[in-house]
Amino acid sequence: MTARSSVPRIALRACLAALAVRAAAGWAAEPGEPASLAAAIRSGGARPDLAVRVQGFRLGTGLGAVFLDDGVLVPAEPVAGRPVEWVFVGEGRAFMEPPDDVERGQMELFTGAPVLDEPFDRAVFAIALDAAADALVGLPRAGDDPRVGGAAALLEQWRSSPERRLLDEDARLLRDAVGDPLGRGFFCGYFNGDKLGRFLWVVDPLAEEQVIVGRFVAAQLTDPERRRAERHLESEQRRGKLIGLVVDDLGVWDTWVSTSLRGTDGTPTPGTAGVEPRHYAIDATLDGKQLELAAVARVELDVLVDGLRAVTFDVGSELVPLAVRDGGGRPLVFAHTVDELTVLLAEPAAGGSSLTLEVEYRGTPFERVASGAYLQRDPLGWYPHAGLVDRATYEVVLRWPRKLQLLGSGRVVAEGVDQEKRSWQRRTLEVRSLGFSFEVGDFDTASGRIGDIEVTVGIDRLGQGAARGLAAEVLRSVEGPLAYYQTIFGPYPLGELVVVSSPRAFSQGLLGFVTLSTAGIVDWDKWASLLGYEDRRLLIAHELAHQWWGNQVGWRSYRDQWISEAMANYAALLYERNRLVGQGEPRVGLGPTSGWQAELARLTRDGRPVESLGPVTMGPRLNSSLASDAYHAIVYKKGAVVLDMLARLYGEDAFLGILRELVRTADGRVVSTDDFLNLLERLGGVELDWFRRQYVLGTGLPEIVYDYRIEGVGEGWAVDGEARQQSTYVDRYRVERLADGALDVSRRSEPRLDVADSVLVVPVQIGIADAAADGDAAAGGGPIRSLLTGRLLLRGELSPFRLEVEQRPLILWLDRGGEVFGRFFAAARWPRRAAIARGLELARSGALAEAEAVWLTAFDEPVVTADEQWLGAEFDVEASGRVLDISLHTALARLYLDQGRLGEAAERIGLARERMQRDDRWLFEHEVLALEARLAIRSGRPEQALRELRQAVEREPEVASTEVAALLAVASHLAGKPGDWTAACRDARSRGVDLGPLDCPAE
Ligand SMILES: [Zn+2]
Incomplete structure (x- = not known):
């Protein structure tokens, strides 16, 4: 499911830019002061005559500081008496320390260092902080300093940059100019760094996480691609779409750091949009071949901030605001920039009061695709949105051409045909929801009842071609999970559920209204798995689970969105296990977590495994210039595997009991990752700190080595063994002066995670010999006649275990099916790998001679023994052995360097170089x-x-x-x-x- 939410503003902009959709920019032609302010903000040129000389100036901002060591500052034309934009030329330095390990990790991922400390020679600042602006104005004049000369061009470059447009900087500065409390404190620095090149540092009081440092990475287009994109934009713009967009706006944002500001005691003080919607009343008419939209949205808002002077609406990609009025019908001044509508209030609003605003607008949210079907690009983009949480009730009147049908959110309370011969309906949605949507088409429908719920499925004949009977099939696929989820998660909250096909690339589960991507519901039969499509019953099960996860339990911010997607995937996994497979369904295709290891281990262009790009809580930030699809792999797949681990830890019944309680108490409100984990701890009685650090806020696939032996015990047998969970380490470096006076860099490995408290519940399989087989033959690795399955509890770093069985065991596997987020290997069956791990433990404990001995003999150990049976055909023994050998050579070289045995070190380094192939370089x-x-x-x-x-x-x-x-x-x-x-x-x-x-x- 994708939905509007409090994704950091930059990330949201990134999506819009990537989709190449942007509304017309332009200020409403209302007379009066705000319009002239707006014009001044947008177009005032540089004023070299007002330039000042700056030396040793520290501009404290958003968790760091900008040092202007020596240079000139040239202001743009003052707005309302004060300059707000400044060009800097000289020597400066931007410094910021990210607030926590997760953000330090992201900073390091994108810049190579966990702290921002970057010298720069040019920058443009927007500073909506009167005290700072006054201090700058008071500096001595720069006179004829030659550095003033280039400022005008730099300002122009910034003014025309995609960054400035996509940030809606004009709207922020306007808010400041009219004295809005949320306009104060806006800061934007656009730097040209010595090492990092261009980057941005923004403090936006309207965002929950006000502070963002990052970079806009423009799409890399070849000349023919650029010309094609220009032609495409022109033709779209002739049809009233993608207005105002230029090719330079295409690209993606890399967010290096995003965080809330901190109070004096260090606690986060999140930003606010100033309002949250409580109710939307929308009257909308769709007309003509393109289903052009003309509408009035009357939005009831709760005011959260005292003295509010402006309200910002997100008007999506293609809406054009025509007029804005207050609750009493008085016209209000507004500005429309990029995808935002900023409405200036007639008088300041008090915190705690409520406010009604009416937006009249038009747009073309639909397009017709080749099949003739109507495609609404963004299901929530047809009306303006406000607030960061944006969960409200709805009353919507829709009118549309009579030859078409409309299916949508809410309950139909009245309907008919108007004087213009259009169909109309009045729909209400009385449960607070994150959105209201509808689809228009020529639907083949099927309906049924699950308990008190009226279920309607609509398949668009325009979109699906000749797929007769598909509606009835999809209805059956809806009924199964809908009934099942009510038994495990609690009641579905509405009396009706509508499921509709759509030619969009994605499916979506809004409250009471689910759209399914056409490609996902076509019956590919046996081809589905080969084509990589998920079994459509499981895709439908995922979307239906959002009725609970995402709607009844909302997510608080983009950092918590993983709960919704991972839970929907986990729910589909349960449906697969307990209903499809569990009730004897013979053929189930690809499931919600199929192939998670391969997806997460896949390497990005610069050679990192996708899993290392960030934890599940990074949400949409996971998609960046480094990887365009890490979000899906990490949030959906790793997220579901991690939830499944929790379920095994608590036991499925107990876990589902806790989830039911979570749905009941959330009751349509939003929850955070902390709320979720705290509730689990409180109701489940297991402390989850280790789990939070390793699986929720951490990255990396832990490695678990196990060893065992089999022995006869009385009449039966026992498997005795132990499993060791390797701590992951973080390396610390130190420059040292050695006894002989030489300098060296030493490395110390500190455990990154304390695994002492970890509790893993791991599936175990034991291969059993034929009961009648001759004992000696079986001991020699004879045929496995049957498998015993069970579960094993691993606690802390080292877990001994003993399993008693009646029949003679031949082999044991831990997590053979890859259900636990970790890599398990049996030391006896992976001798070379096990020796490397053993040597590392020895070296870390200071036993260097023993480590050396273990590593030197490891080269002769086999990579994998013949009785390891799960390996697929794609497993490359040669490549695996080579990687292990290079690891051994480099480990030995390091050990020799540490001991001053330089000749031996040189030899090992040479051997490592010799063995290395292109694939191993990263x-x-x-x-x-x-x-x-x-x-x-x-x-x-x-x-x-x-x-x-x-x-x-x-x-x-x-x-x-x-x-x-x-x-x-x-x-x-x-x-x-x-x-x-x-x-x-x-x-x-x-x-x-x-x-x-x-x-x-x-x-
Ligand atoms: Zn989803």
Whole structure:
């Protein structure tokens, strides 16, 4: 399900930009002060005559500071007496420390360092903070400083940039100019950084997470692609669509950091939209071949902020506001920028009061696709939205051409035909919901009843071609999960449910109204799995689960949206297990979590596994210039696997009892990830801190090694063993002076996660020998005649286990089916891998000689033994062995370097290089590069180390690991390059390196 929500504004803009849809920009031609303010904001040029000289100025903002060390500031034409936009030319530095590990991780992902510490030579600022603006105005004049000259061009560049348009900066500055409390404090810095290039730092008081640092990455278009995009836009714009869009607006936002501002005591103080809608009353008419829309939306709003002067509506991609009135019918001044409508109130509104605004607008939300069907691009884009939570009740009157049918949200309370011979209906939705939508077409319908619920399925004849009987089939697929979910999650809250096909690329489950993507419900029969389509019964089960997860239990912010999607997938998984497979259905296709390992292990262009891009709580931020589809893999698939782990931990019945309680208490309101986990802890009596850190806020697939032996016990048998959950480690680097006076970079591994409290419930399978088989033959790996299945509880780092069975066991697997979010392997069946892990444990505990011995013999161990039976045909033993060998060589090289055995280290580094193939580079290149540099430094060749490090980083910025940064600082110091040294020190320090004896310049 996709839906409007409190995604950070930048991310929302990103979606719009990516979809290439944007409404007309332009200010309402109302007379009066606001319109002239607006014009001044939009077009006032640079004023070099007002330029000031700035030195040692610190601009504190949004969890960090911008240092203007030395330069000039040139203001744009003042607005309402004060300059708000400024161009800076000179030397400056942007510094920000992200507030928590998750945000530090994202900063590091995009910039290579967990802290932003970036020198810049040019910047444009918008500062809606009177005190700061006054301080800048008071600085000494720059006079004929030559740096003033380039300012006008920089301002122009910013004014015409997609970033400024997509941020709706004009609307923010207008809010400030009319004295709105949410306009104050707006800040936008557009920097040209030395290393990072262009980036933005925004503080937007209207966003829940006001502070955002990131970058707009424009779509990389070839010339022919650009011309094609321009032609496409022109033809769309002739039909009244995509108005105002330019090709430069196509692209995607990378959000490096997003966070709420902090109070003086460090607690988050989230932003607010100033209003939240309580009720929408909409009167809408669809006319003509394109179903052109003319409508009036009357929105009742709760005012959240005292002294509010303006209300912002999201008007989606293609709506054009014509007039705005207050509750008494008086016209109000408004501004329409990009996808926002800013309404200026006649007088300030008091916090706690309510406010009614009426927006009259037109638009073309529908287009006709090749099949003749009507496609509404954004199911919620046909009316203006306000607020960050935006859950309201609805009363909607719709009129449409009589030859078509309309199916939609809500209950029909009146209907008929108007004087213009149009069909009309009045619909109400009396339960607070995140949206109201409808589809128009020529529907083949089927209806039925589940208890008191009237179910209607509509399949568009225009869209589905000759698929007769499809409506009845889909109805059957709806009835199953609808009945099942009521038994496990509690009652469905409405008396009716409408399910409709749509030619859109996605399906969506709004309250009482589900749309199913045409491609998803066609019966592909046995082809479905081959084509990679999910079994459509499970797709329908997912969308129906949103009636509970997403609607009855809403998500508070984009960070909590994973609960809705993961829960919908988990619900579909339960339906598959307990209803389809569980009741003997012979053929079930791909399920909601099928192939999760492969999807999460897939490598991005720059060679990282998709799973490492961020935790489930990053929501839509997971899709970025690094990967366009990580959101689905991480939120839907990892999310569902993780919930399934929780269910095994509590036991399915107990877990479902807690979920039922959550649905009951949420009662249509929104919940956060913390609310969800706290309720689980309270009702389930299991402490979940470890789970939160590792699976909800963390990334990485934990590794679990197990070992066992089989022995006869009396009449029967026992499998005795232990499983060790490897802590994941974080490496810390330190510059050290060795006893002989030489400098070196040492690495210490600190456990990242404390696994002592972890509790995993793991499926176990035991292969049993034929009862009649000769004992010796069976012991030699004879045929497995049957499988025993069960579950095993693993607690903490090391879990011993003992399983007693009557028949003779041959082999044991933990999590053979990949149901737990982790990688399990049996040490005895993966000898080389097990030896590497054992050596690492030894080395970490300081037993270096023992570690060396284990690693040296590991080369002779097989990669995998013949009795490991789950491996698919695609498993590449050769490649796997090669990766293990390179790991062994580099581990030995590091060990030798630590012991000063330079000759042996050189030999191992050479062997690692020799073995490495193109596919392995992403995994090992930075490691081998660091080892080579360390060797060169230790051998008294710092110039060589410096040259090689610099060349490598230039060629491939991804190899600039923290260790590489630390070595660059050491090498440039030893090579006597003070300029390089200062920059390298700063870079290494921002990555958390302890520079100790290097005596770097202070900050
Ligand atoms: Zn969904």
